[in-house]
Amino acid sequence: MNPSDTGNPAYYHKVVDCQWACPAHTNVPEYIRLIAQGRYGDAYMLNRESNVFPAILGRTCDRPCEPACRRGRLPSLAGGPELEKPVAICRLKRVAADHHGDIAERLPKAPAVKNGKRVACIGAGPASLTVANDLMPHGYSVTMFEKFDKPGGLMRTNIPSFRLPEQVLAEETSAILDMGVDIRYNSPVTSLKALLAEDYDAIFVGSGAPRGKDLDLPGRYQADGTSTPNIHIGIDWLGSLAFGHIDKIGENVLIIGVGNTAMDCCRSARRLGGKNVKVMARRPRQFFKASPWELEDAEEEQIDIVINHAPKRFVVEDGKLTGMEFERLEWDAEAKRSTVIDSVILPCDDVILAIGQENAFPWIERDLGIEFGKWDMPVVDKTTHQSTNPRVFFGGDAAWGPNNIIWAVEHGHQAAISIDRHCQSKPVTDRPAWGMNLVSQKMGISEWSYSNDYEKAARQKMKHVDLVERFENLHVEVELGFTADQIAREVQRCLNCDVETAFTAKLCIECDACIDICPVQCLTITPDAPEEQLRTKLSAPAVNKDQALYASSPLPQTSRLMVKDEDVCVHCGLCAERCPTAAWDMQKFQLLISYAGTPTLDGAIQQASVVR
Amino acid sequence: MPSIVKPLVTHPSLVRNNLGLTIRDYEGSMSTLCAGCGHDSITAAIIRALWELSTPPHMLAKLSGIGCSSKTPTYFVGGAHGFNSAHGRMPAIATGANAANRQLTYLGVSGDGDSLSIGIGHLCHAIRRNLNMLYVIENNGVYGLTKGQFSASSDVGSKSKKGEANKMAPIDPIQLALTLGATFVARSFSGDKAQLVPILKAGLAHRGFAIVDVISPCVTFNDHEGSTKSYKHTRGKHHVATESDFVPFANEIVGEIGPVGATTIQMHDGSSLRFTKVPEGYDVTDRMAAIDYLRTHQGEVVTGVLFAEEGVPEMHEMNNTPAEPLATLPFSKLCPGSSALEALMADFR
Numbered sequence: 014m015n016p017s018d019t020g021n022p023a024y025y026h027k028v029v030d031c032q033w034a035c036p037a038h039t040n041v042p043e044y045i046r047l048i049a050q051g052r053y054g055d056a057y058m059l060n061r062e063s064n065v066f067p068a069i070l071g072r073t074c075d076r077p078c079e080p081a082c083r084r085g086r087l088p089s090l091a092g093g094p095e096l097e098k099p100v101a102i103c104r105l106k107r108v109a110a111d112h113h114g115d116i117a118e119r120l121p122k123a124p125a126v127k128n129g130k131r132v133a134c135i136g137a138g139p140a141s142l143t144v145a146n147d148l149m150p151h152g153y154s155v156t157m158f159e160k161f162d163k164p165g166g167l168m169r170t171n172i173p174s175f176r177l178p179e180q181v182l183a184e185e186t187s188a189i190l191d192m193g194v195d196i197r198y199n200s201p202v203t204s205l206k207a208l209l210a211e212d213y214d215a216i217f218v219g220s221g222a223p224r225g226k227d228l229d230l231p232g233r234y235q236a237d238g239t240s241t242p243n244i245h246i247g248i249d250w251l252g253s254l255a256f257g258h259i260d261k262i263g264e265n266v267l268i269i270g271v272g273n274t275a276m277d278c279c280r281s282a283r284r285l286g287g288k289n290v291k292v293m294a295r296r297p298r299q300f301f302k303a304s305p306w307e308l309e310d311a312e313e314e315q316i317d318i319v320i321n322h323a324p325k326r327f328v329v330e331d332g333k334l335t336g337m338e339f340e341r342l343e344w345d346a347e348a349k350r351s352t353v354i355d356s357v358i359l360p361c362d363d364v365i366l367a368i369g370q371e372n373a374f375p376w377i378e379r380d381l382g383i384e385f386g387k388w389d390m391p392v393v394d395k396t397t398h399q400s401t402n403p404r405v406f407f408g409g410d411a412a413w414g415p416n417n418i419i420w421a422v423e424h425g426h427q428a429a430i431s432i433d434r435h436c437q438s439k440p441v442t443d444r445p446a447w448g449m450n451l452v453s454q455k456m457g458i459s460e461w462s463y464s465n466d467y468e469k470a471a472r473q474k475m476k477h478v479d480l481v482e483r484f485e486n487l488h489v490e491v492e493l494g495f496t497a498d499q500i501a502r503e504v505q506r507c508l509n510c511d512v513e514t515a516f517t518a519k520l521c522i523e524c525d526a527c528i529d530i531c532p533v534q535c536l537t538i539t540p541d542a543p544e545e546q547l548r549t550k551l552s553a554p555a556v557n558k559d560q561a562l563y564a565s566s567p568l569p570q571t572s573r574l575m576v577k578d579e580d581v582c583v584h585c586g587l588c589a590e591r592c593p594t595a596a597w598d599m600q601k602f603q604l605l606i607s608y609a610g611t612p613t614l615d616g617a618i619q620q621a622s623v624v625r
Numbered sequence: 626m627p628s629i630v631k632p633l634v635t636h637p638s639l640v641r642n643n644l645g646l647t648i649r650d651y652e653g654s655m656s657t658l659c660a661g662c663g664h665d666s667i668t669a670a671i672i673r674a675l676w677e678l679s680t681p682p683h684m685l686a687k688l689s690g691i692g693c694s695s696k697t698p699t700y701f702v703g704g705a706h707g708f709n710s711a712h713g714r715m716p717a718i719a720t721g722a723n724a725a726n727r728q729l730t731y732l733g734v735s736g737d738g739d740s741l742s743i744g745i746g747h748l749c750h751a752i753r754r755n756l757n758m759l760y761v762i763e764n765n766g767v768y769g770l771t772k773g774q775f776s777a778s779s780d781v782g783s784k785s786k787k788g789e790a791n792k793m794a795p796i797d798p799i800q801l802a803l804t805l806g807a808t809f810v811a812r813s814f815s816g817d818k819a820q821l822v823p824i825l826k827a828g829l830a831h832r833g834f835a836i837v838d839v840i841s842p843c844v845t846f847n848d849h850e851g852s853t854k855s856y857k858h859t860r861g862k863h864h865v866a867t868e869s870d871f872v873p874f875a876n877e878i879v880g881e882i883g884p885v886g887a888t889t890i891q892m893h894d895g896s897s898l899r900f901t902k903v904p905e906g907y908d909v910t911d912r913m914a915a916i917d918y919l920r921t922h923q924g925e926v927v928t929g930v931l932f933a934e935e936g937v938p939e940m941h942e943m944n945n946t947p948a949e950p951l952a953t954l955p956f957s958k959l960c961p962g963s964s965a966l967e968a969l970m971a972d973f974r
């Protein structure tokens with residue numbers, strides 16, 4: 014096996030599971046350490062660099078980092094077959110936001126002198142706001158067109174205020190808009206052709222996937238073609254709620270669909286007067302799209318989640334919706350094929366359809382050089398976000414269909430890089446390189462500058478407002494945040510995966526001390542072999558093959574290799590602690606991410622610069 | 626001494642032995658030896674051997690004398706009985722303990738100073754009695770705990786850290802044991818667990834005195850150029866004389882034909898010591914052949930199980946002592962009373 018290329022930032026980056034899984038590559042372990050030190054403002058600003066909306070995401074993020082968390086692959090100390098729960102990364106982000114103090118001076122500012130380039134952003138959602146966030150400090154003039162009278166996009170219209178309070182949303186959108194974005198509310202773009210004629214240097218389409226899917230079953234429409242009353246499209250209904258257009262719903266409500274939008278719909282319905290709210294799912298629970306924690310929160314609010322029911326028709330009597338008929342299904346093991354058992358009618362006053370969203374670009378003329386491909390979606394380059402019209406860029410849900418907020422943010426960052434390069438007449442396909450820093454954490458004999466004890470505490474559960482209080486007012490935020498005690502415990506659960514085990518082969522005397530001490534048996538010294546074969550020779554079996562196998566160059570005394578299975582290393586540092594020659598060292602890895610306008614890292618710090 | 630406590634967390638697919646214990650259950654306290662000490666590797670090998678043999682921790686007695694090596698029983702099997710004796714007196718304490726309770730597994734850990742200088746007399750007598758125990762010498766050729774003086778196992782010409790060469794001839798514990806009649810004699814190297822672990826297991830299974838001399842480099846005082854007990858020198862001069870594997874009783878060997886010269890020694894507990902490679906004409910049951918072999922390979926670090934003999938009675942068999950521990954013998958048997966004493970005395974009159 015070839016020696017691992019630890020000079021490539023991607024190698025150590027992948028070891029930091031959370032950061033690797035995060036679309037925006039937020040430096041999670043570092044912000045958790047900052048929280049541990051009480052440096053909430055620093056933690057917030059570090060978050061903001063990559064994910065722009067720490068307070069919003071600390072409440073609403075889809076958390077791709079948490080299923081990836083290394084802690085979740087370790088056996089529970091309580092014994093039994095249970096695994097540990099991941100670190101509450103997302104809610105710790107909220108902790109940083111809750112306590113960040115005065116950061117006004119530290120937020121990015123736009124220079125007084127502009128660079129003369131004008132960029133139009135369509136929509137004021139997370140993708141467009143990120144583009145503005147990245148471009149404004151470099152002197153760009155950004156104009157943003159928003160169809161509603163407030164910023165935030167789907168973060169405002171789709172996420173109920175009991176999950177994301179208005180002032181939290183306002184604070185983080187203002188931080189960007191206040192740099193001097195020319196925001197035009199109540200200004201839906203109806204013709205891209207007209208906008209292109211306005212002489213913008215670049216146009217960013219961040220208009221989201223605003224069309225909720227309909228369910229065209231018998232009874233959906235009345236004879237005159239209008240919608241049967243009391244049947245709602247989920248995202249439109251949530252939007253009406255967000256803007257205060259509706260304030261009540263019937264007592265018996267059926268939600269069709271079981272994604273995260275369905276969870277927001279059912280919980281909102283409970284607050285508007287729904288007493289008997291059921292979420293109707295076609296498939297068994299393990300195939301749900303909703304995040305497990307959102308399902309738990311809904312069930313805590315006494316919402317019934319009904320599985321294996323496929324909608325058949327709306328029951329309408331005298332023009333009034335009275336119920337809905339479902340086929341009861343039985344599925345095979347993979348939930349691929351189903352058979353119908355029978356059908357049932359569930360009475361209801363309202364039905365909310367939450368079965369997905371679609372893109373719709375009726376306002377993009379088809380003669381603008383923007384090619385449309387499959388499913389009538391624009392052809393957009395996956396890396397540069399550029400459409401086939403070089404002035405037009407896409408990001409967020411508008412680019413490739415519905416996804417989550419953190420992906421929209423990352424799209425915004427990448428599109429901003431492209432727009433910047435496009436405006437400076439540089440090829441957009443040349444992407445600025447990423448770098449890294451590696452700094453030894455050794456402070457002295459047996460002294461390391463990070464807390465490497467293994468915290469035994471279980472994942473902290475965030476306290477919720479009690480049921481009575483939360484149903485009194487639509488805007489009462491359900492989650493109360495972590496207490497000081499909970500913060501102190503949860504931060505220590507982080508394994509500091511970014512404090513990397515760095516190995517220098519030429520120093521190794523093959524004494525086996527590291528192998529003997531490793532609590533998770535991830536080290537092996539073995540003769541060279543192809544990777545597949547090496548995996549069979551490890552001290553403990555390689556369970557998760559997604560993680561890399563580190564292989565050193567041949568060791569001086571026997572030419573064998575030091576092999577490390579990166580999978581479950583707990584970064585305790587005992588290998589380095591017990592190494593007599595400092596062949597192992599614990600070095601803090603910092604990924605240097607390039608954003609729009611940051612000086613290129615080419616030729617700069619690409620490799621560990623450890624002086625020995 | 627590490628400032629970090631070894632985390633209790635384990636690999637998710639940790640295997641359990643016949644007793645339902647994981648290898649982590651055979652650990653002891655954190656080692657306070659220098660980082661990189663060969664002794665820690667031997668500790669790890671002992672942990673693995675005991676775990677693989679499914680030795681119940683409470684049925685193990687670990688004994689030691691004084692020295693770096695003698696600190697190590699603290700670092701394995703925290704749930705076992707332990708006795709840290711006076712310098713060089715471990716074999717005597719082991720003899721007493723074994724005499725009182727032959728049901729325990731006895732594992733003594735000693736060093737070249739403890740065994741070959743101050744305690745050499747006790748070692749000789751433990752061999753003579755064929756005491757049923759595994760006796761591990763963690764041999765680094767130096768007095769590490771007193772900052773690096775030559776020990777009784779330092780080779781002639783081996784240099785100290787300051788550059789001075791040793792002039793006095795070494796005592797080779799293996800040749801000593803062979804000439805005194807030890808019934809299981811092996812040498813290994815702390816840096817080769819693939820060899821060491823099966824040897825330790827065979828030594829534990831052996832009925833009688835099993836001595837294993839393990840070259841265990843001292844990283845602080847004896848791992849430099851010119852030392853003959855360094856990692857580098859040992860690897861350079863390492864000569865594997867015999868290759869063997871320990872086959873537990875439960876594992877049936879089916880129709881496997883070994884290479885030329887392969888032999889198997891049946892252990893008293895049903896397990897076997899299977900030699901997969903022995904030199905042409907070498908007989909591991911021939912004491913003189915082993916001594917000859919060592920003589921013809923002087924200057925090399927000859928390792929492997931060099932001699933093994935299973936049929937020799939151990940101390941209890943020689944003395945016809947009871948099988949059960951003295952502590953559980955009924956008082957009437959342990960102390961038969963004045964009439965029994967009278968009868969005994971009458972024999973002498």
